[in-house]
Amino acid sequence: MRRPGRRSRLLTGSAALIAAALTLAGCGSDGSSDASAKPELKVTGAYMPAPSMDTMAAGFFTVTNSGGADTLTSVTSDLSHDLTLHSTKGGSMEEEKSFKVPAKGTLDFASGGNHLMFEKLTHKPKQGEKVSVELHFAKSGTMTIAMPVKSATYTPKTGH
Template sequence: MTARTTRTLAVALSLTAALAISGCSSDTKDSASGSGDQPKLTVSGGYMPEPVNDKMAGAFMVIKNDSKTADKLTGVTSPLSDDLQVHETKDQKMQQVQSLDVPAKGELQLARGGTHVMFMGLKNTPKVGDKVTVELRFEKSGPVKVELDVKERTYKAPTSTDGTSH
């Protein structure tokens, strides 16, 4: 064998090994996580109406899931309050829940009169134009940080194409 043939063979073997290793690692990741399709969440339209006092405030947004794997919103934290709760409204009564579903290829709408986040015992009272940071926690996805715009108390979110408001 000539030196040139040996080099060519070495390069070919190196490329083959690199491709095999990268293929194996990607297969391992897929099999370890089940479907291999982790939830892909994005948040839009986040806002908080200006609180009347420092007792409580609501927060609203849309959490979109572009993956084939459902997830759950399990908690929220913020420097503005040590007590944030996830609420739903049923039969015109607000109640705390442990989690809210974020469906696969769907969205969770946190809106007035429905599901929302409640800040209890605010550390200060944000004003219109301020921004409030929250961190959303999910069952499967990593935490997502969101900045909420503080809006007028009468603010109504734009209506989406399906007729629901955000």
């Protein structure tokens, strides 16, 4: 024997689920989602502190993305044929294979956090010099930036 109202509750619940699904399907009125939208990348704040050693240097910058998600897959430069991506976790450096660039978000490379590590330098760059760096993205391709060499104690303004 069925309890009264069970069928009514099932129909009401099903109707609510269908309405929710239709509402969600209507989101993104341009027909695209952040995952499939084209990335729109801009790099700002790039700099390299003047290296204290002849063999190693670090690099910093911010990638701002006003479009869909992308991934920074590698970096290259004539300054070093051994250029890698690093993160800092729990006070220790770790080499990374790639970094996600979130849709409508930023990827920061800053002192004490994510950074580029230039090893086996072809020469020791001096303050005022500009180092050319190619950033390779999965969807956006290659972007070349000029990374000015700043004083070893340079601290960028915060707040982008």
